[in-house]
Amino acid sequence: MKFAEIPQRLNPLLHPPDPIVINHVISVEGGAESKQTACYDIDVEVDDTLKTQMNNFLLSTASQQEIQGLDAKIHETVDTINQLKTNREFFLSFAKDPQQFIYKWIVSQTRDLKCMTDVVGNPEEERRSDFFYQPWAQEAVCRYFYTKVQQKRAELEQALGIRNN
Known part of the structure; x- marks a missing residue:
């Protein structure tokens, strides 16, 4: 959920406060027959300063851009954390049992390659x-080494700012 969505999601949950009830007896001079009960509603207008501040804050484009930038930074940081967690698990499993790790990794890579190329191989062969x-x-x-050399060359050219037409 983005920070800018919070007011939208909270708005349906916000209810107006219960009305203020003031009990006051108005005595009138007179006999028992003129005794009446009366109820008065008094409307009091109060400016909601918080609402105008929230609207000004949400409508300002500078803060929206800042919020979106911070939101993007948060998502990027979470992705980085997830990637680092995956890397850590990868290296911990390698450190725990390198032989079994490499065997499982090769089996996984072989399975992935066969799925991608739709080639059925003979494992015994x-x-x-x-x-x-x-x-x-x-x-x-x-071909493998040529591809790797080309990738490294492209990375180097990009790092040095060399354009190859």
């Missing part, structure tokens, strides 16, 4: 080392 001496493996390694 992939376990043998001669599977990776096939001609496609050399090409795959070259």
Whole structure:
């Protein structure tokens, strides 16, 4: 929920206060037959200074922009915290049992790759080392390293402000 939404959400919950009742007996001179009970409603107008202050605050664009900026900062900080928490869990599980961690990670990456490429492989064949001496493996390694070099080059060019047309 954004800070600017708070007045909107609170408005239906705010009710006017109960009316002020003043009991006062008005005595009139006269006999029993002229005795009457009367009730008077007195309306008292009171300026609501808090309402005008709230409206001025909410309508000012500078504070709206500031609130939106702070709100964006909060969301960014929460995302960073979640990312750091994920990283911490990742590294803690690696520190606890590196061998099991790497095994589970490779299984997960293999499953993800198969889902993305819709390729059904033979796990028994992939376990043998001669599977990776096939001609496609050399090409795959070259392409992988080429892609990594290009990524690093793009990052370096961006950091140095070099534009490549």
